[in-house]
Amino acid sequence: xxxxxDALLLDIWARRDARRRAxxxxxxxxxxxxxxxxxAHLDEWPLGRCQTALLELRCATFGATLEAAMDxxxxxxxxxxxxxxxxxxKIQRDGSADHADxxxxxxxxxxxxxxxxxxxxxxxxxxxxxxxxxxxxxxxCIDDPARVEWTEALLASLDAAFEAADPLxxxxxxxxxxxxxxxxDQPLDLPRYFREEIDVRARALLVEVHRLARAYGWSERDIxxxxxxxxxxYLELLA
Numbered sequence: 001x002x003x004x005x006d007a008l009l010l011d012i013w014a015r016r017d018a019r020r021r022a023x024x025x026x027x028x029x030x031x032x033x034x035x036x037x038x039x040a041h042l043d044e045w046p047l048g049r050c051q052t053a054l055l056e057l058r059c060a061t062f063g064a065t066l067e068a069a070m071d072x073x074x075x076x077x078x079x080x081x082x083x084x085x086x087x088x089x090k091i092q093r094d095g096s097a098d099h100a101d102x103x104x105x106x107x108x109x110x111x112x113x114x115x116x117x118x119x120x121x122x123x124x125x126x127x128x129x130x131x132x133x134x135x136x137x138x139x140x141c142i143d144d145p146a147r148v149e150w151t152e153a154l155l156a157s158l159d160a161a162f163e164a165a166d167p168l169x170x171x172x173x174x175x176x177x178x179x180x181x182x183x184x185d186q187p188l189d190l191p192r193y194f195r196e197e198i199d200v201r202a203r204a205l206l207v208e209v210h211r212l213a214r215a216y217g218w219s220e221r222d223i224x225x226x227x228x229x230x231x232x233x234y235l236e237l238l239a
Contacts, residue, residue: 001053003061004198006205007224008033013202016195027054027117027191043121046114048166051190052092055168058194059085062201066193070175074182079175083188092168104142107161108154111142114166133159211238 004012012033027050031042042050058066066083104111119139126132137158138145148154162169171188205224208231212223215238223231 001056001060004033004057005224006228007221009061009198010202010205010224013198016199027051030054030057030191030194043118044116046116046166047120047169048092048114050117051168051171052089054190054194055085055089058190058197059089062197068188068193070186072177072180072182073184075177075180077177077179079177081175083173088168088171092166105161105165107158110148110154112137112140112158112161113142114162115140115169208235211235 012030015029027042031050031053045053064085066085067080068083069078069080071078104113106112115136119136122139123132123135126135133155134150137150137155138148141148171190173186173188174183175186176183209220209223212218212231212234213220216234226234
């Protein structure tokens with residue numbers, strides 16, 4: 001996958017405030033920026049496919065290493081760690097390969113398809129967690145969901161089947177605090193993570209453009225069109 005070039009990266013950053021005010025889906029916005037698919041197609045993608053495409057774009061743009069930091073929920077200690085984007089993509093590909101040719105998942109004798117982004121949006125407004133889980137299960141059931149008894153055992157089995165077939169659909173990090181030994185699972189919000197990286201890089205680019213434009217009178221387009229190494233050389237001359 002081709003990385004985001006500097007001009008496109010700045011365009012994405014500049015649109016962020018308007019997108020945020022419109023409550024736009026970061027995942028859809030980022031993928032649409034590289035014209036991977038129309039919004040309608042993205043809505044029909046399984047969650048893991050969206051996450052995979054987004055992670056591939058992120059790794060192509062910023063590299064395979066994802067640096068992260070979180071506070072322990074028990075003692076507040078700061079945990080810093082790295083994630084291997086290539087390893088995450090391999091997990092998704094290996095998990096999806098076993099189900100690539102299967103028309104549906106079979107769980108306790110019932111047929112299900114994988115959840116999509118549209119399914120997730122449809123249940124996001126439900127306040128009760130169990131109601132949301134059942135509503136998601138009903139929407140993914142390809143048999144007659146009205147005749148199904150949504151027991152805890154069935155929901156647990158379905159959750160495990162979804163995770164096995166679509167590992168990046170609900171990406172959870174298993175973390176342990178070295179100070180107090182607290183262990184917990186933390187969801188990774190990949191669209192938000194990528195957005196924050198874009199913000200940091202965009203602000204650095206603006207500084208570079210400002211310095212070079214002020215010194216040489218070049219346009220933003222000309223500066224962003226330079227190879228990064230050449231741009232860096234000019235900045236070093238100014239320093």
